Amino acid sequence: xxxxxxxxxxxxxxxxxxxxxxxxxxxxxxxxxxxxxxxxxxxxxxxxxxxxxxxxxxxxxxxxxxxxxxxxxxxxxxxxxxxxxxxxxxxxxxxxxxxxxxxxxxxxxxxxxxxxxxxxxxxxxxxxxxxxxxxxxxxxxxxxxxxxxxxxxxxxxxxxxxxxxxxxxxxxxxxxxxxxxxxxxxxxxxxxxxxxxxxxxxxxxxxxxxxxxxxxxxxxxxxxxxxxxxxxxxxxxxxxxxxxxxxxxxxxxxxxxxxxxxxxxxxxxxxxxxxxxxxxxxxxxxxxxxxxxxxxxxxxxxxxxxxxxxxxxxxxxxxxxxxxxxxxxxxxxxxxxxxxxxxxxxxxxxxxxxxxxxxxxxxxxxxxxxxxxxxxxxxxxxxxxxxxxxxxxxxxxxxxxxxxxxxxxxx
Numbered sequence: 001x002x003x004x005x006x007x008x009x010x011x012x013x014x015x016x017x018x019x020x021x022x023x024x025x026x027x028x029x030x031x032x033x034x035x036x037x038x039x040x041x042x043x044x045x046x047x048x049x050x051x052x053x054x055x056x057x058x059x060x061x062x063x064x065x066x067x068x069x070x071x072x073x074x075x076x077x078x079x080x081x082x083x084x085x086x087x088x089x090x091x092x093x094x095x096x097x098x099x100x101x102x103x104x105x106x107x108x109x110x111x112x113x114x115x116x117x118x119x120x121x122x123x124x125x126x127x128x129x130x131x132x133x134x135x136x137x138x139x140x141x142x143x144x145x146x147x148x149x150x151x152x153x154x155x156x157x158x159x160x161x162x163x164x165x166x167x168x169x170x171x172x173x174x175x176x177x178x179x180x181x182x183x184x185x186x187x188x189x190x191x192x193x194x195x196x197x198x199x200x201x202x203x204x205x206x207x208x209x210x211x212x213x214x215x216x217x218x219x220x221x222x223x224x225x226x227x228x229x230x231x232x233x234x235x236x237x238x239x240x241x242x243x244x245x246x247x248x249x250x251x252x253x254x255x256x257x258x259x260x261x262x263x264x265x266x267x268x269x270x271x272x273x274x275x276x277x278x279x280x281x282x283x284x285x286x287x288x289x290x291x292x293x294x295x296x297x298x299x300x301x302x303x304x305x306x307x308x309x310x311x312x313x314x315x316x317x318x319x320x321x322x323x324x325x326x327x328x329x330x331x332x333x334x335x336x337x338x339x340x341x342x343x344x345x346x347x348x349x350x351x352x353x354x355x356x357x358x359x360x361x362x363x364x365x366x367x368x369x370x371x372x373x374x375x376x377x378x379x380x381x382x383x384x385x386x387x388x389x390x391x392x393x394x395x396x397x398x399x400x401x402x403x404x405x406x407x408x409x410x411x
Contacts, residue, residue, distance in 0.1 A: 006043045008034045008056075008066070015047045018054060018068070021387025023115050025056060025066035036060070040137035042069065042076050057116070059134040067115035067132060076138060082145050088112040088119075089149060096380040103191040103200070104381045105212055106150075110391055111383035119146065120212055122200050123191045124153035127208065128180070131160055143180050154182030156202045177203040190271065194219050196246055197271040198239055199264065209237045209264060214306070216379040217344065217396045221304065222247035224340060224398070228301035231255070231293075231334065233286045233327070238265025240304055245274050253280040253300070255289045290330045303335050306344040324355070328362025332370075332401060341370060341399040348393040355395045374398035 010018070011030035018025075025031065025045065037043065037058045043066060045053040055074050056066035074080050088107045098104050107119035109131065116132030126146055130136060143155050158177040188199040193215055200208040218240055226248035232241045235254035242265075244252045256262055262281050269276040282289050286307070305327060324345065335341060345355055352375070363370040376396040384391020 006041070007046055008043050009046050009048060010053070012048070015053065018045065021385060023068040023110050023385070023388060024064045025068075027063055027065040031065050034060075034065075038137075039133040040135065042074075044073065057132070057134040059116075059132045062132060062134075064116075064132070067110075067134065069113070069115075078141060078145065081138070081141060082149070084113050085119075085142075085145055085149060088114070091383065092381050098381070100195040101193045101215060103193050103198070103210060103212055104215065104379075106381070108382050108384070110385060110388050117142070120208075121150075121152075122185075122189055122202065122208065125182075125185050125189065125202060126150065126152045126155045127177070127202060128155065128157045129160055130157070139180070147181060152182060154185055155180045156185070158202070158206075158208070160206075174205070175203045176206055177201075188267070193239075194222065194243065196242060198237075198242070198268055199271055210239055211236075211306075211346075213346070213378040213382050213394050214239070214344070214396075217342075217376055218243040220374065220376060220396070220398065221302075221342060225249045225302050228340075229253075229299070230302045230304065231300040231331075233290075233303070233305040233331070234307040235262075235265060236306075237261050238268045240306065241265060241279070242268050242272055242274065244302075244304075245269065245279060246272055249302075251279055253282065253293075253298075255282045255284065255286050257283070257285055259283045287327065287330055290334065294334055299334055299336050300339065301336050302340045302342065303331050304342040304344075305331065309345070309347040324358035325361035325365065328359055328370075329365040332363065332366040332368045335401050337401065337403045339401050341401055342396065343399065344394070344396045346394050348390050350395075351389070352392075352395055356397070359397060359399065369402040370399040371402070372397055372399050 009030060010025060011028060014025055037060050039059050041058045043056050043058050045056055047053060054068045055070045056068045058066050069076060085107065092098065092106060096104065102123045103121065105118065105120050107114055107117060109115055109118050116130065117135050118129045120127045146155060156177045157180050185202045187201060189202060190197055191200055198210050200210050202208060221240060222243050225244045228249050230244045230249045230252045232252060232254045235241050235256045238254055241252045241254045254265055262283050266276040266281065343359060359370055377392055378394040
């Protein structure tokens with residue numbers, strides 16, 4: 001789909017970033033001079049001295065106007081695309097521990113040289129997501145190649161609408177997924193993760209009900225919670241809660257603003273032969289719930305929080321920047337001395353150093369000390385290039401709380 005006028009000149013700053021290996025061209029004064037193009041067109045990038053830099057995929061209406069496919073001149077044809085997809089599959093088979101999981105990522109966008117495209121496996125089904133309109137013209141070819149390489153029962157696409165932040169809170173009942181090929185999946189499809197069973201939806205909601213990038217972190221949690229009381233904030237469909245209960249936590253309290261997601265969480269308990277009545281489910285705002293739990297004298301040996309980057313309830317608005325420290329400060333009084341705080345964020349624009357500062361502010365505000373004993377990210381099926389720091393987006397900090405600050409007991 002390369003046009004006769006495929007060459008595009010980029011500015012010095014973009015040249016520098018491309019030479020450092022970054023895969024994005026962000027729209028600027030130079031790209032505004034480019035000739036008109038269509039989404040999905042392959043273009044060649046050049047510097048001001050007419051030196052070839054890379055082959056890229058054009059998305060003229062997006063802030064990321066071009067995404068690098070290759071540092072060589074290539075055509076986005078069946079042969080090239082098959083090789084990239086096969087390489088992604090080989091990486092998982094060679095390096096990812098998936099022996100007890102049937103839900104994992106097959107293609108991780110920039111991490112597999114296919115920027116803006118992800119492919120996830122859910123048991124016998126595949127789910128495609130396009131984070132750039134540039135992949136839309138190539139969707140049929142991608143689907144055909146995946147059928148040849150993996151022989152799935154069916155292939156779905158889940159659309160990524162604009163303003164997902166505003167939609168997420170009310171999207172759980174709306175259909176965003178559509179069947180591209182093969183046979184339809186059941187409304188609630190059973191998948192395995194770490195030997196546990198979870199129910200996912202390939203049609204309803206912006207997400208499927210299981211965040212695959214937390215698989216290794218749920219395994220980490222399972223190794224640490226036996227015999228402990230666990231509080232799971234922003235519990236969503238209860239995947240961390242199920243993992244804790246299955247690992248022997250004495251009681252798990254799950255808090256989420258959505259009644260629908262809470263019901264889904266209870267179904268996940270049932271799917272694993274766990275009695276949800278032995279555990280506690282709270283539908284409501286997390287900060288409000290923390291206040292009420294504190295008033296009732298509740299304490300926990302482990303508190304987990306995996307909030308979305310942005311959320312709004314009737315009483316509070318949460319954002320990772322600033323909101324994390326408030327959440328930490330509210331949660332720590334409920335955490336027993338020497339208890340574990342597991343705090344997670346998937347906000348791509350907040351790096352590890354900035355996230356730890358949020359934890360520090362929350363700890364100082366509550367008069368406690370937090371010591372990080374483990375700092376994890378996404379698992380092996382979510383690779384990212386060392387030249388693409390944005391790819392290292394998931395932060396999962398396991399911290400030990402001490403009721404002392406600077407060696408002095410707080411009153």
